[in-house]
Amino acid sequence: MKIMSVNAGSSSLKFQLLLMPEEKEIASGIVERIGNKNAEFTLKFNGTKKQQKDLVILDHSVAVDLVINGLLENGIISSLEEINGVGHRVVQGGELFKDSAVIDDEVVLKIASLNDLAPLHNPAHIIGINAFRKALPNVIQVAVFDTVFHQTMPQENFLYATPYEWYEKYGVRKYGAHGTSHQYVSQIAHNRLGKEDSKIIVCHIGNGASISAIRAGKSIDTSMGLTPLEGIPMGTRSGNIDPAVFLLMSQKEGYSLEKTLNELNRASGYLGVSGLSHDSRDIVDAAHAGNHRAQLAIDIQAKRIADYIGSYYVLLEGLDALCFTAGIGENAKEVREAVCKRLEVLGIKLDLEKNNSRGEAEISSDDSKVKVWVIPTNEEVMIARDVIRLGKK
Template identity: 45%
Template sequence: MNILVLNAGSSSLKYQLIEMPSQVVQCVGLVERIGMEDAIFTHEKDNEKHSEVTPILNHEIGLKKITKTLLDPKIGVINSVDEIKAIGHRVVHGGSKFSHTVVVTKEVKDKIRDLFDLAPLHNPANLTGIEIAETIFTSAKQIAIFDTAFHQTMPKEAYQYAIPSTYLDDYNIRAYGFHGTSHKYVSEKAIETLNKDTSKIITIHLGNGCSMAAVKNGKCIETSMGFSPTNGLVMGTRAGDIDQSVIFFLMKKLNKSADEVNDLLQKESGMKGLTGFSDLREIEEKAGNGNEDCKNALKLAAYRIKKFIGAYAAALNGLDAIAFTAGIGENSSLMRHLSCCNLEFLGIELNNSKNEIRSKDIREIQSLNSKVKVLVIPTNEELEIAKQTCELLN
């Protein structure tokens, strides 16, 4: 069956059309800068890319543009919208309401709307994508896949905060975790590589947003992001873990508003705050040329990863493998090296030559002496969404 995977952001629409269960990707595309006169539309089929700059003032126009392209006699891949049997929608926050993939109903949409406060930048756009798709692909099943669902297996001692219990009971304030689709996909690939009945794995998703998860026998038991995607590791523009007293200090001592502090911690911190740059490739290049701020930022980010590796090895009571994924995790040999060095006591030791190899395939980069497998696994969130959609319908 043809499954269209849609990821609706606040100003973007990503899509892939995937034939399942063969897992053949028929086309991929992206609408960027939605709401602008100079929006950018790209569509790729059979390694041939079509790009154009065009006004796309809202998500409805964007999805209609995608649909028209899918039907185009030259660069399209279908003859009728009825050929698409299901649409898998990425929804960032499912709260504690959704632990599995679901068919979209009015009740599901109402619950996604109820969670707007927990993900104000993402859930409204995700719901908009669903509602527009319903009007265009009228015969297709609409399926919602939640970023938080994979982490719903965490035990209460992992997700509850040490504040009065009424805040959990009445307001659902707890750790949820994110990047769940990626962590699920990567952990399953790691389990296949281990080829054993039981497994203790740490997945390390490093991109502009960064998170880690401890996965025991295929179930998440701990993750670094919490109530929102802002805590845990050092990220491109997000601070990650920080003493909450710093927030009150900034508000009282420096007379900053809550919104100003929020913007500071989410948009002006992390690697950007430490170096002035948010692109890791540029930071690595400048560090190599002697920039002390950039060298320090790389060490700081890797140190945070190492702390979580140690903590998660304790939570798992052992460790079979760690798996690096996403843009930085897959492509930065330096970050992998810095994150794994001096962890021999945990049984982690890299083979430096293997670590330098660039490939789109799953690969092992540990030394012969390493007791723990160190894996690089390219993530594929769109394929995972298609798989979960297919499994639900079957």
Template identity: 40%
Template sequence: MSKILIVNAGSSSLKFKLFDMPAETVLADGEIERINLPGSIIKIKYGDHQEFKETQDNITYQSSAHLMLTELKNIGIIQHLSDIDAIGNRIVAGDHIFSKTTKIDQSVVEKIESLGEIAPIHNPIEAKYIRIIHTILPQVAQYAIFDSVFFRDIPEINAIYSIPYDLTQKYHIQRYGEHGISHGYLTQQASEILKSDQLKLVTLHLGSGASIAAEINGKCFDTSMGFTPMNGVTMGTRSGNVDPALVPYFMKRLNLSAEGVIKMFNEQSGLLGISGKSSDMRDLESTDDRQAKLALDIFVNRVVKYTAGYIAELNGADAIVFSGGIGEHDEWVRQEVCDRLAYLGVEIDTDLNHQQQPGHLETANSKIQILLIPTNEELAMVRSVQANQ
């Protein structure tokens, strides 16, 4: 038996789960929200529906890692920090360098850090937490589980851009994607539900960060995110696809650096930028504001474009899979997306959609099956860590 801690670090939150392996029992499920902001919140669910919750102001990256480990000890989940046998870290970008889950040493964390150009709002923070945790638990092995690994199978026709081929090769310019851990898990779960590993799927990981992927027989065929996670559909604060000529245009008009424009596309665009109000679907759906409605319509429009495009690429699909915070909990989005795909024979059962239970959502007449599968990136990650110990 071993205890493995899974860490998913973001710029403003730290999510974590402690597993007892190989039983795959979740001992604790926690999150620290609003890092470096007033009213930071620590939440840990454990035991028989027990919950620890506390609010502090301006919890830093350093203190959040300490709190995560200290509170696991304080509430009795572990007796000593040394009870933790291994730690798995979600890493967005592995580039061409990493092709599998990797044990972390100094050179690995430096490479993760260097890939910040590809995932600027992910890799640097993830590397920071690896370093912080190492100072607290220097004897505990840490592992990196890369989102990009699932997308290494994308055929070249979909992986590369229409730029000079020698530059593609020299600088390893290709579609690296994001949410690969989730899309891989969804593909596996769909295969189990449909009792086949010979499937054509379109998986929709819809959340504040959103991506869509097409899979054939368990391998990724295409994905909406690109060289960076900014590409693809409209997201909470990310623009999704934009004309690259907008970068020099805004540099001149707004007197910004290239990095400043990219930051605007990453942090001030998407649902937030269009609505001018919020990046949260729940906020936008609760108002009649014109810009909020426009943001919602654009989000659905982009999801439909990618989904329909992938069904065409696949020459038909066996199933569409909804997942992620929006995909799992927003029945309006699922209904709208499926209604706009009705011309392809997609027909969602309104009652099943309203019940929001995992499993089949299609009617008996639907030509493509519709699945609701809650993603479980942490479970996929802990299995990978155990397999590589």
């Protein structure tokens, strides 16, 4: 069975074609700069990589056609009938979706009703969903929500101390994100530990980053909130900040609410502190070269990550495993070391030689009281699993 996992952004379309239930990648790719006349399409299969540049791709429908034609023209599939289902990543499911959902017109309308909670993401997801529904009208299409895994959080963990009417009227609360990643990684850790009441913290650290506390396989708290802006500093996001900064920037610089929000989302984090880049590789290289602000960007993020881990240690009443995943978590040994050095008081110790390894690994020392693992995430597999699960109902 061949399942397509799709992640549509405002100007991009990422995908993987997977053979299920073997969970084997057949092909993957991305269409970038949709809406422009210099778009790019990259397709990977059988160990090869094909790129087409300077394409005119004015909308997602054209991008979907390009993907499907690429699969056909390169013999990856012989006909559209080989694709048995499509799963779509959707960032925000609010309180409307407690599970992934088979897509119909009503589901699309419900996703659209949550656009205010994810204005940069949900509208783009809908465009991708509609394009694939048009191209593949006879196969099951499933929406897989980043927020579903965190629906098990208790009220005292997801509610803000704002007027309660804000929650009742407008859904103002913590929803979290990266749920499919946190679920995938924590399931592997839970199975490794072999204990029912496992206590796990997952650090999904990429350009976007979030931390979650997971007990007995269920999320009980997470760092991202109403939107992905809350939590730790990220590539370009500030993470937690005193909301009074909105008034200050209005008074001092004449910023609108939208301008300040944009700065906190797109010009802060690694980029804002370092003044150099949002990419951790550039930040680490600059820090090694003695750049103070680059090192400061790493230190600020590491400190905030450790803060969350410490609070979740108390919430979980102990800890069995700390897991690092996503681009930075899997590849930036310096970030892992900076975080864990601050956690030695909890009995968390790294083996510095093991921490140099790439890919999946246990990186804790033999005398560490907590297992520390690097576990590569696979959100696409989680999406494909849900397509199969819901297709059986």
